[in-house]
Amino acid sequence: MKASVLTSYNKLEWLEVPKPVCKPGEVLLQVGYGSICGSDQHIFKGEFHPRTKTPMIMGHEFSGTVVEVGKGVEGWALGDKAAPDPIIWCGACPACKKGHYTACTSLKLIGIDSDGGFAEYISLPASMLYKVPGHIPDEHVALIEVLAIGCHAKNRAGVKEGDTVVIWGTGKVGMCVLDAVRTVTSNTVYVVDVLAPRLDIARNNHENVVAIDATKEDPVERLKRETGGRGVDVAFEAVGHAMEVEGLVNPVRGCVQVVCGGGTVCVLGLGNEPAPVVFKELIWKEARIVSSRVSHGEFAEVIDHLTHGRLHPDVLITQKMHGSQAQQAFELLEAHPEENIKVMLEFRSLGVEKMRS
Numbered sequence: 543m544k545a546s547v548l549t550s551y552n553k554l555e556w557l558e559v560p561k562p563v564c565k566p567g568e569v570l571l572q573v574g575y576g577s578i579c580g581s582d583q584h585i586f587k588g589e590f591h592p593r594t595k596t597p598m599i600m601g602h603e604f605s606g607t608v609v610e611v612g613k614g615v616e617g618w619a620l621g622d623k624a625a626p627d628p629i630i631w632c633g634a635c636p637a638c639k640k641g642h643y644t645a646c647t648s649l650k651l652i653g654i655d656s657d658g659g660f661a662e663y664i665s666l667p668a669s670m671l672y673k674v675p676g677h678i679p680d681e682h683v684a685l686i687e688v689l690a691i692g693c694h695a696k697n698r699a700g701v702k703e704g705d706t707v708v709i710w711g712t713g714k715v716g717m718c719v720l721d722a723v724r725t726v727t728s729n730t731v732y733v734v735d736v737l738a739p740r741l742d743i744a745r746n747n748h749e750n751v752v753a754i755d756a757t758k759e760d761p762v763e764r765l766k767r768e769t770g771g772r773g774v775d776v777a778f779e780a781v782g783h784a785m786e787v788e789g790l791v792n793p794v795r796g797c798v799q800v801v802c803g804g805g806t807v808c809v810l811g812l813g814n815e816p817a818p819v820v821f822k823e824l825i826w827k828e829a830r831i832v833s834s835r836v837s838h839g840e841f842a843e844v845i846d847h848l849t850h851g852r853l854h855p856d857v858l859i860t861q862k863m864h865g866s867q868a869q870q871a872f873e874l875l876e877a878h879p880e881e882n883i884k885v886m887l888e889f890r891s892l893g894v895e896k897m898r899s
């Protein structure tokens with residue numbers, strides 16, 4: 543089979559590799575689409591080294607169609623559509639024993655810690671797969687993992703009907719939080735970013751969204767004005783780096799300053815730099831800060847939302863390419879982050895009629 547192999551950092555090649563063998567307990571999937579994650583961009587540049595090493599096959603967001611069912615597997619048939627949950631937890635550490643798998647001390651993901659789905663085929667334990675109704679397009683199935691991250695953040699923050707929300711950062715994750723939040727509350731959602739084209743994508747594709755460009759105005763002042771001084775119920779920080787705009791507070795402190803009394807700040811941007819917060823600002827409001835990492839069973843919720851048309855994955859898709867063009871896809875995401883959310887890679891063989899189930 544062919545796969546997009548990261549042969550060295552910054553270099554993806556479309557190579558012939560051995561087709562995986564479907565072992566007992568596993569299901570062999572033909573990959574439909576893969577979706578490029580921000581983590582993949584870091585891996586590509588070698589920023590996850592030494593957790594990753596080359597050569598490797600990336601891809602933890604992808605769709606599959608069952609082409610072989612391994613010994614002992616029940617409930618799966620040829621042609622079934624599957625969404626793989628890429629998380630592998632140990633089951634033995636203190637977090638796992640509390641049922642808090644997302645905080646597993648040795649949490650691993652396929653496509654990061656082992657070969658992933660940016661290939662024509664992958665064989666995975668049946669226990670990692672969620673069945674998806676056949677009418678959901680493969681490119682949407684490939685986005686279930688990242689949409690589940692949005693739903694997990696929404697659930698961690700406890701967003702309720704009627705809540706007003708701000709989302710700081712409208713990249714891949716922020717956009718998924720926006721879509722997830724919309725399944726719960728129809729009240730105003732404010733989005734903050736420094737990239738105008740992304741703000742346009744958020745505003746033009748969702749009802750009742752107010753976009754705030756942090757390069758043009760102070761988001762904290764604007765949000766206080768917009769809410770008549772009350773503040774928002776829930777503030778999400780999905781920026782993930784401390785690339786601060788001069789004269790403005792960092793996104794986490796901004797969230798603390800705009801949340802209302804008793805409100806919730808949910809942080810899910812994975813930054814390495816400190817983000818100073820004045821705790822008095824938090825304590826006076828008796829607000830809480832929660833964090834959110836990956837997802838925990840929200841695949842089922844996302845599949846239900848997709849089945850009933852409550853999520854809008856097409857909004858995330860800004861580009862589709864074939865898997866053999868992965869190098870160009872990664873270069874495009876680096877060069878033009880402002881107008882690209884998700885670049886989808888198709889992994890069906892070139893020149894062969896597309897298989898639809």
Ligand SMILES: [Zn+2]
Nearest residue numbers: 579580581603
């Ligand atoms: Zn991801």
Ligand SMILES: [Zn+2]
Nearest residue numbers: 632635638646
């Ligand atoms: Zn564990």
